[in-house]
Structure formats: C-alpha cells, structure tokens
Amino acid sequence: MSHADICAPEHTDADTAALRLESEQLRRQTLTDRCVLEKLQHIPQSRTASQTGDTLHQRYQQAVERRSDLLEILLQTADVRGGELQEENRALQETVEHLRYKLKCAHYELKKALGVKASTGEEKAEDGDAPADKKQTKAAHRPRKRGAPKGHCGRSRPIPEKIDFTEEIPPPEKCDCGSHDIEPIDSFDSKYIEDIPPVSKIVTHRKYQRGQCAHCGKEVRHAEAVHGPPVIIGPNLAVHLTMMNQMGTTFRKLSVFSTRVLGAELSPSGVLGLVNRVGLSLDGSYNNLRETLRQQAVLNGDETGWKVMGKSGYIWCFCNKRIAFFHPDQSRAAAVIEKILGKDFKGIVICDFYAAYNCLGKTQRCLVHLLRDIKKERDVLSSSKLLEQFEFKVKEFIEKGLQVQTMEDGPEKERAVCKMEKRLARLTTMPVTKGKAITLQKRINKYREDLIRFVTHPDVEFHNNRAERQIRPMVISRKVSFGSNTQSGALRHCVINSIVETCKLQDIDPIEFMRRAYTSGGLNAPDICSPPAT
Structure with missing residues (x-):
C-alpha cells in the first residue's frame, strides 16, 4: 500500500x-x-x-x-x-438562469399591470438570429382601424312582421329646383318606427266581496284580502324589476327607475323585497333543476369568487346546452362538487385544471387553458423557438382531435384514436424551455386521459368556454354589488340566475316564466327540466 x-x-x-x-x-x-x-x-x-x-x-x-x-x-x-467547483458553477448557472427567468416574468407582469403595449421591435433570439422583418413586425403591432372594412354593405333592422299603425306623410312642399307646385302621385317611400307606448302606471282596484255562511252565520272573507298591506305591487312590475336586477342594475337604481320613470314609488328595500319574493317563488324550479343536473351526460363546470358579508366565498356554475345551474358556497373544495352533482355522478364534466375536479370520475380538461398558459410563457420568453414549437404541436393536436371526433365509430376511428394518444404522449417528451413549460408538460402527462376524452365523445368540447360565458353575468354583477350581504341573498341571486339563464338556453321567455311562477306561488311554472322533444 x-x-x-x-x-x-x-x-x-x-x-x-x-x-x-x-x-x-x-x-x-x-x-x-x-x-x-x-x-x-x-x-x-x-x-x-x-x-x-x-x-x-x-x-x-x-x-x-x-x-x-x-x-x-x-x-x-x-x-x-x-x-466541487464544477458542481458549484453548474448550480450558480442554474440560479442565474432561474433569476433571469423570474426577472422576465416580473417584467411581463409589470407591463401587463401598467397596460404598457409590447414594443414594435423583436428581441434578438438567444442563438443570435437576427430580428424579424421590420415590415412584418410593424404590421403585427399596427392597431386595427376602427369601423367597418371597405366594401362592407352593413346590416339594418329587419322589417317588422306586424304593423300596428300606418301614417301617410304628404309629399314635400318644395322641389330642389325651387318650385312649390307639387302634385301627389301614387308612390310611397316606406320607413318603419319601432317604439313603445308612453309608460304609465295602471292601478287596479280589487273589491273582494264578503260572504256569510248559511250554516253558522260567520262572515267569510278572501285570505289575500285580509292579510298583507292594502296596496301591493303587481306581478308584471315585480318580474321586470327582478329581470333588470339579474342583468346588473342595483336596487337603488331600480328604485329611482320605478319611482321617476314608471310612477310606482318604491324604496331600495322595497325593490329588494319584491326580488326576494320572486326568487322565493322559483325555489321549486331551482330544486328540480338540481335533480335534473345530476342526470346529464355532459356538463361544463367553473367557479368564481363571490363575497358574502365581506368574507370570501364562491359561486359554482354547472351548465350545458339546455341547463345553467348556480350554487353559492363558502368553500372551493371537492366536497361542494359532490354536494351539487352527487358522489356517483356518471357524466363527463368539462373543466379547467383545478384540483377539486379530480373527485369526478370522468372529466375533459380545457385545452384552451393550456394554450393560454403556453401563450403567457411565450410572452415572457418571446424569442424561444422551443415554446413556439410546443404551442404549434398543442394546436395541431386539437385540430387532429376534432377531425377524429367527427369520424364514425369503427376500426378506422380506433386506429386514429391510438395515433392521437401517441401524439399526446410526444408532447410530454419534446424539448422545451426550463421553468413553466416543464410544469405544463408534467400537467399534460398527469391529465393525459382527461385531455383526449373529447376525441371519443362527439358531445364533449375540448374547451370550457361555455361555462366561462355562462358565469360571465355573475362576474359583471359582482363588480356592481361586491357580493351579497347575507347567505340567503347569495342563494336568491343564484336561484334567479339559474332560472333566467336556463330559460334563455331553451328559448323560453324568462319574464313570462317568472310571472307565472310569481302569481301561482311557484305552482304554475313551466317545465324547464324535461328533455327536448324529438
């Protein structure tokens, strides 16, 4: 030794x-x-x-x-x-690269928060390539000209089918040449004016006649005449104010509108009471809608923030082509989904990548959300060719998937589905930049089955835009109301929105639906839960 x-x-x-x-x-x-x-x-x-x-x-x-x-x-x-020095140098290089990436992310978020537009010049590529053509760069960043494009013929309102009144206007009194000698001829130019009659309050005096029992001699009176105030608001005004509130008008503005425009004096609290009573008459239809929701084969799901009494809360939305259901809850956990849809829901839910939806057996994750995350990363690393290729491959996967989705069931479609699975697997192994892109690849690998389900189910969309559009009125209402002051108010808001949005999806007049429900105490509301007639 x-x-x-x-x-x-x-x-x-x-x-x-x-x-x-x-x-x-x-x-x-x-x-x-x-x-x-x-x-x-x-x-x-x-x-x-x-x-x-x-x-x-x-x-x-x-x-x-x-x-x-x-x-x-x-x-x-x-x-x-x-x-040891090589390891330290490698670690320092990774730290510098990570900090540089974080700096670009912070710079992107700062520009986004300040509303600063992207510069017209392209950054030089990492491999030293020259920037893009200046003409192409200017064309890409040139703001779009306002107004219709040249040659656009435009579109006006269609001619009404029903005409209530006809007015004949005599010919002009003077010609362009200066002559006043104008003779009428049998030829007319037509214009149609769509308007509403002047709004005026209608007061109906109901006189409930009393009766006397021939058996016992007791005086008999109508129950609705005995209970309640002597002057009440009718169903038409009540449901119209409810509809306007659902569209985002505040109770104070509704009070001013009713008092000054319609001539029916109402305070903000009075409008609130009317809307609450209309919402109460819709409870039965709302509960039936919940039961129908659990029987649907395909649903879209999303959630948004909604404060109740100043505390954080959420409104959940589940919808499809015929149903829109909203539910308020303080939690954003999977237990809320199980409470709405049940623990044994058999359908497919189209949703984003939020982990609470993992409790469902079958989902289709939104590929548009994935593209948005890639686009955001490309905005940070604008010169990355790897991210550009990654985004292109994801878009190509969607296009090919939509083509396979329309194919008839059979061996040919099965082979096409196998190719789509291999195409999706290649997305998880292709070279990408470090950072967020690697995280997105891991997400694809984790939800691989939930990203390709739309290929084998023709009724399933690859995106969750339907739920996002459906929940948009709630977001607008939140900007006006800042949430609800009570839990019952949040529930009432969800009940009314569920009924109104479902009526719109089924081409049912929500005003007429609420009027019938309000006048009958919820007993005579139209059926919006049955499947469409074939």
Missing part, C-alpha cells in the same frame, strides 16, 4: 497548504542532493566519498518517493476540488 492510499481522505485547505509547503521543501532538497551527487562523480573515489554518496543517494530516493506521493495526494485533492 502506497503512502497516497493512506492519505486518500479529504484534506482541509490548511492541510493542503502544508502538503504543498512540504512538497516544495522536498523539491529543493532533491535539487541540492542531485547537485552534490553530480560533483561526487568528478572527485577521486574514496571510502568516505563512497559512503557519503550512498547516504545522499538513499536520501534522494526517499525524497523523490515522498514528493511523488505528495504530488499524487495534491492531484487527487485538486480533482475533488475541481469537481
């Missing part, structure tokens, strides 16, 4: 310095001994000189061996230290 093997353990900086000092001393000693040995070769040989030469030669050999061992130890130490 050599001395280097014995001294193999790691050394501190002080130990390394001591070894270097000892090696330098041995180097000087060997040089001195070599000079002495060379001089001894040129003097006459004697016993004393021979003994001195042997001693020096033996010491020289030991010094050389010792210095060789020291150099080997120093070389091993240098190799270890070199590896």
